[in-house]
Amino acid sequence: MSKTLFDKVWDTHVVRKIEGGPDVLFIDRHLIHEVTSPVAFLGLKSRGISVLYPERTFATADHNTPTINQHLPVADPLSANQLKALESNSNEYGISHWGLGHQKNGIVHVVGPEYGITQPGATIVCGDSHTSTHGAFGAIAFGIGTSEVEMVLSTQCIMQPKPKKMRINVNGKLGIGVTPKDVALFIISQLTTSGATGYFVEYAGDVFENMTMEGRMTVCNLSIEMGARGGMIAPDQTTIDYVKGREFSPKGEAWEKALAYYKTLKTDPDAVFDKELTFDGSKIEPMITYGTNPGMGMGISQDIPDAAHAEGGAETYAKSLGYMGFSEGDSMIGKKVDFVFVGSCTNGRIEDFRAFTSLVKGKHKADDVTVWLVPGSHIVESQIKEEGLLDILTEAGFTLRQPGCSACLAMNDDKIPAGKYAVSTSNRNFEGRQGPGSRTMLASPLVAAAAAITGVVTDPRTLIEELV
Amino acid sequence: MAYDKFNTLRSTAVPLPIENIDTDQLIPARFLKATERVGFGDNLFRDWRYNPDNTPKPDFVLNNPIYSGKILVGGKNFGSGSSREHAAWAVYDYGFRCVVSSFFADIFRNNCLNIGVLPVQVSPEFAEKIFAAIHADPNTELEVNLPEQTITLLASGDQETFEISPYKKDNMLNGFDDIDYLQSIKPEIEEFALHLPL
Numbered sequence: 033m034s035k036t037l038f039d040k041v042w043d044t045h046v047v048r049k050i051e052g053g054p055d056v057l058f059i060d061r062h063l064i065h066e067v068t069s070p071v072a073f074l075g076l077k078s079r080g081i082s083v084l085y086p087e088r089t090f091a092t093a094d095h096n097t098p099t100i101n102q103h104l105p106v107a108d109p110l111s112a113n114q115l116k117a118l119e120s121n122s123n124e125y126g127i128s129h130w131g132l133g134h135q136k137n138g139i140v141h142v143v144g145p146e147y148g149i150t151q152p153g154a155t156i157v158c159g160d161s162h163t164s165t166h167g168a169f170g171a172i173a174f175g176i177g178t179s180e181v182e183m184v185l186s187t188q189c190i191m192q193p194k195p196k197k198m199r200i201n202v203n204g205k206l207g208i209g210v211t212p213k214d215v216a217l218f219i220i221s222q223l224t225t226s227g228a229t230g231y232f233v234e235y236a237g238d239v240f241e242n243m244t245m246e247g248r249m250t251v252c253n254l255s256i257e258m259g260a261r262g263g264m265i266a267p268d269q270t271t272i273d274y275v276k277g278r279e280f281s282p283k284g285e286a287w288e289k290a291l292a293y294y295k296t297l298k299t300d301p302d303a304v305f306d307k308e309l310t311f312d313g314s315k316i317e318p319m320i321t322y323g324t325n326p327g328m329g330m331g332i333s334q335d336i337p338d339a340a341h342a343e344g345g346a347e348t349y350a351k352s353l354g355y356m357g358f359s360e361g362d363s364m365i366g367k368k369v370d371f372v373f374v375g376s377c378t379n380g381r382i383e384d385f386r387a388f389t390s391l392v393k394g395k396h397k398a399d400d401v402t403v404w405l406v407p408g409s410h411i412v413e414s415q416i417k418e419e420g421l422l423d424i425l426t427e428a429g430f431t432l433r434q435p436g437c438s439a440c441l442a443m444n445d446d447k448i449p450a451g452k453y454a455v456s457t458s459n460r461n462f463e464g465r466q467g468p469g470s471r472t473m474l475a476s477p478l479v480a481a482a483a484a485i486t487g488v489v490t491d492p493r494t495l496i497e498e499l500v
Numbered sequence: 501m502a503y504d505k506f507n508t509l510r511s512t513a514v515p516l517p518i519e520n521i522d523t524d525q526l527i528p529a530r531f532l533k534a535t536e537r538v539g540f541g542d543n544l545f546r547d548w549r550y551n552p553d554n555t556p557k558p559d560f561v562l563n564n565p566i567y568s569g570k571i572l573v574g575g576k577n578f579g580s581g582s583s584r585e586h587a588a589w590a591v592y593d594y595g596f597r598c599v600v601s602s603f604f605a606d607i608f609r610n611n612c613l614n615i616g617v618l619p620v621q622v623s624p625e626f627a628e629k630i631f632a633a634i635h636a637d638p639n640t641e642l643e644v645n646l647p648e649q650t651i652t653l654l655a656s657g658d659q660e661t662f663e664i665s666p667y668k669k670d671n672m673l674n675g676f677d678d679i680d681y682l683q684s685i686k687p688e689i690e691e692f693a694l695h696l697p698l
């Protein structure tokens with residue numbers, strides 16, 4: 033029978049099917065961090081059980097960590113306590129632990145691929161919803177709750193009903209200044225935040241085929257924001273070139289065996305999806321969000337839609353715009369920006385910093401904007417330095433912080449103050465996501481760069497045209 | 501973690517007719533720093549419930565004494581956002597055993613089922629009926645019957661059935677969780693692991 037890419041990977045990992053219940057799914061690689069794992073370890077202890085395959089789990093500290101002065105002790109006692117718990121639990125059970133200060137430390141979804149933990153055709157889970165990032169490699173990757181973290185630790189399995197399948201095709205040539213982030217925000221704006229709930233998405237079409245791995249990761253990362261459990265892209269030569277030779281990638285004979293498996297990882301021509309959507313990539317503009325969920329996004333040159341066109345009911349819509357301090361029909365161009373955040377597992381990779389730097393080169397940071405540039409990992413940080421980007425950034429008045437989740441979820445000190453506006457390359461614009469009372473506009477690194485040098489929401493295309 | 505068995509729940513309900521209630525509202529990230537599962541109920545809907553100076557906001561429904569009960573009725577797409585199980589813990593620890601909505605986000609629903617909160621998905625029309633009934637009379641009682649898979653507005657007798665997989669239903673009725681099950685098939689898992697492609 034014809035199968036989709038998703039079916040192939042899923043079916044390969046089903047240990048047992050339960051009549052009238054979920055499948056028991058084997059998990060190849062498990063990533064953990066300090067926030068969602070401590071209670072899972074407590075659970076193991078209270079049940080008197082152990083970790084079945086410690087070599088399949090990898091721990092990194094990222095959600096809580098400071099992004100300056102990482103060599104100093106962590107000041108917040110609660111954060112310090114969580115970091116210590118991750119370390120002692122990892123040590124106790126023999127799990128690789130990349131804590132603060134470790135060369136491999138960084139955002140879990142950035143370091144996973146960098147070290148080859150992420151593999152095509154693997155099942156990957158983590159107690160963080162943006163685990164969907166790893167789907168860029170043709171893996172089934174999704175976020176889980178703490179109870180499930182405990183299940184994976186103790187049995188390397190979780191119990192999941194098989195989701196429905198959706199394919200999203202985007203073809204055509206992307207316009208100038210349109211990045212993978214814009215493609216993703218565009219798709220979410222079309223589907224709404226719940227439009228893909230119950231589905232696992234496969235992205236197909238030449239727009240994704242022509243993307244780098246970094247771009248594909250950005251797209252798959254945002255799958256969860258339309259309610260999908262995850263998204264994936266069939267592995268191709270771009271994927272194989274990225275994976276080959278990384279520290280935890282298969283080597284020698286195992287690599288040959290893996291390659292043979294990777295080659296099987298594509299949807300059969302006549303396989304059927306429960307839902308299929310197609311968009312024209314050439315119609316996508318640089319995007320920005322104006323509301324309090326990622327589905328409330330629009331082309332940057334458009335006006336904020338009126339309630340009649342809004343999904344979610346007039347009351348919810350009014351609450352959302354009220355929180356943001358915006359009105360129906362407003363243009364976003366020219367809105368005041370107080371903070372710019374470039375980072376997170378959505379846009380904290382080298383390509384994102386290259387894009388940001390390309391636009392600010394030879395210009396200067398706007399005086400009344402605070403800009404936080406936070407690399408996703410130490411590898412990204414070193415690349416920024418080695419490629420000479422840091423010099424350009426310094427010249428333009430910017431500084432670089434140290435790796436971590438930072439203002440993406442504002443668990444550390446990197447909080448946007450109440451009432452202030454941030455253009456953020458992260459993934460959620462929920463009320464208070466970036467700090468109590470913060471107001472977030474999600475956008476690409478190029479839109480972030482344009483805001484950082486002008487101090488207001490600016491269409492990056494106008495600045496690119498200036499450059500040409 | 502073990503939770504109380506769920507059979508039939510008869511209770512008044514707290515209405516929250518807002519759509520897309522996300523996990524950052526259920527429990528803001530700054531309250532995720534615990535290493536034990538304690539105190540999450542106090543921070544459920546923290547920023548809607550309290551002012552920055554920690555005084556309660558009188559117009560938020562949880563601070564309104566006329567509404568109470570073990571059932572929370574939310575708007576469409578309840579629990580969207582992060583995978584933090586803490587959101588479901590906050591709901592449970594506050595004292596809710598059941599959340600009713602016309603649509604749930606996937607991971608949140610899953611997390612609820614794993615920790616003993618019953619997510620009951622009803623039709624949008626039935627959700628409207630419930631909201632209207634509670635607004636007309638805050639003492640309106642709902643009955644959620646898990647064995648029969650029904651939810652009933654007791655005063656009017658209006659009723660709908662809801663879906664839950666037989667496996668999860670059995671777990672809920674007995675207070676079991678998936679870890680118990682997985683432990684019991686460990687030899688099969690270890691055998692399976694020997695034949696993986698990667």
Ligand code: SF4
Pocket residue numbers: 094095139140141160162376377378436437440441458459
């Ligand atoms: S950067 Fe944000 S979304 Fe990504 S892992 Fe960290 S907190 Fe989660």
